[in-house]
Amino acid sequence: MDAYDVVIVGSGPAGLGAAFEITERKPACSVLIIDKQRYSSGGMRNDCKMNFTFPIGFPLEYWTQEVAEKHLDKVAAFLKPEILPKHNLQVYQERADRLGVSLLEVSQTHLGTDGGVKLIKQLLGELQRRDVDLSLHEQVRTVDAAHRLVQTNLRDISYGALLIAPGRQGFRFLQKIMDAHGIPYLDNIVDIGVRVETRIDHYPIVRDYYDPKFSFPDKVRTFCTNSGNAHVVQEKCSTSYGETYYSVNGHAYAAVKGKENGMVNFAMLKTVGLTEPLASGQKFAEQLSLQAMLLGGGKPLMQRVGDYRLGRRSKHTDFNHDLYDFPPTLPTCCPGDISLAVPARILRAIWKSMKHLDTIVPGVLHPSTIIYYPEIKLYANKPTYLDNHFRVLDSMFFAGDGAGTSRGITAAWASGIRASSGILEVLD
Numbered sequence: 001m002d003a004y005d006v007v008i009v010g011s012g013p014a015g016l017g018a019a020f021e022i023t024e025r026k027p028a029c030s031v032l033i034i035d036k037q038r039y040s041s042g043g044m045r046n047d048c049k050m051n052f053t054f055p056i057g058f059p060l061e062y063w064t065q066e067v068a069e070k071h072l073d074k075v076a077a078f079l080k081p082e083i084l085p086k087h088n089l090q091v092y093q094e095r096a097d098r099l100g101v102s103l104l105e106v107s108q109t110h111l112g113t114d115g116g117v118k119l120i121k122q123l124l125g126e127l128q129r130r131d132v133d134l135s136l137h138e139q140v141r142t143v144d145a146a147h148r149l150v151q152t153n154l155r156d157i158s159y160g161a162l163l164i165a166p167g168r169q170g171f172r173f174l175q176k177i178m179d180a181h182g183i184p185y186l187d188n189i190v191d192i193g194v195r196v197e198t199r200i201d202h203y204p205i206v207r208d209y210y211d212p213k214f215s216f217p218d219k220v221r222t223f224c225t226n227s228g229n230a231h232v233v234q235e236k237c238s239t240s241y242g243e244t245y246y247s248v249n250g251h252a253y254a255a256v257k258g259k260e261n262g263m264v265n266f267a268m269l270k271t272v273g274l275t276e277p278l279a280s281g282q283k284f285a286e287q288l289s290l291q292a293m294l295l296g297g298g299k300p301l302m303q304r305v306g307d308y309r310l311g312r313r314s315k316h317t318d319f320n321h322d323l324y325d326f327p328p329t330l331p332t333c334c335p336g337d338i339s340l341a342v343p344a345r346i347l348r349a350i351w352k353s354m355k356h357l358d359t360i361v362p363g364v365l366h367p368s369t370i371i372y373y374p375e376i377k378l379y380a381n382k383p384t385y386l387d388n389h390f391r392v393l394d395s396m397f398f399a400g401d402g403a404g405t406s407r408g409i410t411a412a413w414a415s416g417i418r419a420s421s422g423i424l425e426v427l428d
């Protein structure tokens with residue numbers, strides 16, 4: 001049987017952060033990374049903009065500023081980001097302050113989807129130099145913690161310590177592992193929102209600040225802004241009983257003069273915390289997504305702001321009216337009426353925030369602006385951790401977005417580094 005000191009499930013930033021930290025501190029350690037995809041490195045393949053300022057990406061229940069910054073310094077020292085310049089922030093900050101909105105100043109870099117792939121190639125080369133084994137297209141099915149065994153679709157592997165970092169897509173896999181091992185967890189928080197798409201001319205702040213982080217009252221925030229050569233995409237998801245639905249998202253390619261489409265997209269997310277008797281954020285989100293699929297004929301919905309304001313649905317026939325001065329970058333969505341699909345309380349908070357945003361950056365609510373729905377983030381598994389290194393059992397650790405320890409590339413990487421200290425203790 002194959003045996004490793006450390007087995008890491010997931011080659012996303014959380015898994016990579018752990019693999020590099022472990023091999024840095026204990027080069028003789030044998031490490032295996034397993035990923036079910038044919039290509040490695042998880043969410044780093046999407047847009048790859050990285051934020052290097054607390055609290056962006058760091059869930060406050062697990063991170064203090066001091067701990068996060070200590071780990072972020074390590075991430076930055078390893079990845080050596082070229083931080084993007086920002087301009088004219090004071091103007092936007094003053095407008096935001098007057099409305100009770102905050103604009104966080106965040107150190108960012110943006111590689112783009114293509115730049116992310118280049119970075120991944122370099123990282124894989126470095127893993128090889130460190131003798132880390134990477135097994136792609138292999139799926140971990142179960143874990144037998146009593147015998148320190150990982151069972152995949154191909155083989156059994158024994159481990160000294162195990163890190164499970166399966167990302168948001170592995171949300172349910174992680175719940176299965178927790179249920180099987182009696183690890184308590186909460187899943188009562190979910191981010192529900194829309195993706196907004198418009199021309200950069202209608203949201204010119206992105207020329208001054210690539211991914212502006214606005215935080216509005218009612219727990220609404222801007223998230224994941226992409227511009228230049230930017231596209232809205234859809235991710236295939238499935239419910240716990242196998243029904244398919246789609247959640248929208250966005251990404252951009254690296255800025256290359258002449259190849260830009262002049263578009264910008266970003267999410268407006270509202271955090272919803274559920275209490276008894278309905279405590280599963282995942283189930284709530286699934287129901288909302290299925291409702292959107294029902295109305296959209298199996299596709300996400302899209303609506304022009306002009307139509308939304310008039311209280312009428314968008315239609316294919318008038319989606320290219322002269323006022324609607326750009327086509328959607330995700331044209332397969334169904335033109336419709338998002339207010340039929342989004343719960344009133346959530347939509348009210350998001351629309352109010354969008355009006356605030358339009359006062360801070362006038363133009364973003366141009367009639368042609370498109371609102372896509374649903375964009376839902378299911379990263380709020382909150383396991384009960386036994387220590388500061390995200391240990392859940394004697395020699396089992398979790399990290400990354402699926403385990404609730406991060407919400408973005410740099411924080412996921414940082415959470416992998418943090419788990420490594422516990423893993424190294426187990427091996428010693």
Ligand SMILES: Cc1cc2nc3c(=O)[nH]c(=O)nc-3n(C[C@H](O)[C@H](O)[C@H](O)COP(=O)(O)OP(=O)(O)OC[C@H]3O[C@@H](n4cnc5c(N)ncnc54)[C@H](O)[C@@H]3O)c2cc1C
Pocket residue numbers: 009010011012013014015034035036037040041042043044046047048049050051138139140141165166167168169170173224233235249250251399400401402406407408409410412
């Ligand atoms: C379209 C899109 C754009 C994004 N843009 C950005 C951005 O610009 N900036 C940013 O900071 N964040 C962005 N994110 C979020 C970012 O990708 C995540 O925060 C980050 O990748 C989380 O890292 P992770 O290591 O926890 O999980 P992931 O990166 O998701 O990696 C988990 C890996 O585990 C593997 N896996 C899961 N289950 C199993 C199993 N059972 N067996 C084997 N392997 C398994 C998966 O295949 C995956 O490769 C974006 C996400 C999407 C979807």
